[in-house]
Amino acid sequence: MKAEVIGMDGKHSGEVDVPAVFASELRPDLVRRMFWLVGSHHFQPKGRDPMAGERTTAETHSPPTGTGRSRIPRVKGERYSRGGMAGGVASVVKGRLPHPPRSEKVIHLGVNKKEKRLATQSAIAFTANLDAVRARGHKIGKLTLPLVVADDIETVEKTSELATFLQKIELTSELERVDSHVKRNSGKRRLRGRAYRTGAGPLIVVTNDRGIGKAAGGIPGVIVRKVDSLGVLDLAPGGVPGRLTLWTESAFSALDSKEAAT
Numbered sequence: 113m114k115a116e117v118i119g120m121d122g123k124h125s126g127e128v129d130v131p132a133v134f135a136s137e138l139r140p141d142l143v144r145r146m147f148w149l150v151g152s153h154h155f156q157p158k159g160r161d162p163m164a165g166e167r168t169t170a171e172t173h174s175p176p177t178g179t180g181r182s183r184i185p186r187v188k189g190e191r192y193s194r195g196g197m198a199g200g201v202a203s204v205v206k207g208r209l210p211h212p213p214r215s216e217k218v219i220h221l222g223v224n225k226k227e228k229r230l231a232t233q234s235a236i237a238f239t240a241n242l243d244a245v246r247a248r249g250h251k252i253g254k255l256t257l258p259l260v261v262a263d264d265i266e267t268v269e270k271t272s273e274l275a276t277f278l279q280k281i282e283l284t285s286e287l288e289r290v291d292s293h294v295k296r297n298s299g300k301r302r303l304r305g306r307a308y309r310t311g312a313g314p315l316i317v318v319t320n321d322r323g324i325g326k327a328a329g330g331i332p333g334v335i336v337r338k339v340d341s342l343g344v345l346d347l348a349p350g351g352v353p354g355r356l357t358l359w360t361e362s363a364f365s366a367l368d369s370k371e372a373a374t
Contacts, residue, residue, distance in 0.1 A: 118281055
């Protein structure tokens with residue numbers, strides 16, 4: 113089976129053999145599971161200070177009865193704001209949390225190597241499935257999948273040149289779709305530098321990044337990945353397979369050797 117190679121002028125420039133990985137079984141359940149497992153490896157440990165809320169002089173009265181008050185520990189001292197107030201226990205003002213998050217908790221979920229390999233193979237096969245790609249919302253028109261482009265695209269360094277090429281291969285509607293889905297965040301996300309969120313657009317898989325990574329940075333939703341570091345997180349954003357993917361000719365041919373190595 114052959115796949116068409118598209119040149120930088122947007123026209124047919126040759127053909128290339130389709131790697132065997134595209135004949136892999138389509139397993140959306142496996143892809144979704146692996147997305148969450150691998151995604152957990154990016155979580156940042158979070159926890160509370162073990163002594164938070166317990167740095168206090170609060171003690172229970174001894175004996176704790178006969179004062180007409182509850183037996184809860186109270187802060188020592190008089191004539192200041194905290195004197196006589198409850199402290200050192202949960203469910204009181206400035207008290208400790210009953211079951212706080214612990215930084216030593218295991219949050220990185222284990223991944224089976226064979227399962228990860230099968231999920232990656234399935235996610236790659238989904239990129240050539242027309243129904244799956246359209247179900248994700250991609251606007252691909254009459255393009256045939258898998259979408260293979262010439263290696264010359266790796267040397268593109270200007271955003272305008274890359275945008276012009278994507279328009280030549282009839283992806284104008286796709287770029288407009290992603291651009292219309294750029295939303296502004298609010299609250300803590302914006303304060304921490306995550307001002308905008310963008311939908312997932314085309315993924316460009318290359319062998320060597322010779323400038324295209326910088327060029328793609330100016331187009332919302334378009335990302336560039338090397339074929340030797342390709343994974344489910346890139347191929348199936350949100351755990352939904354079928355991302356619109358552009359393969360360079362050399363990266364496309366290297367898929368068989370990549371799968372053999374894993």
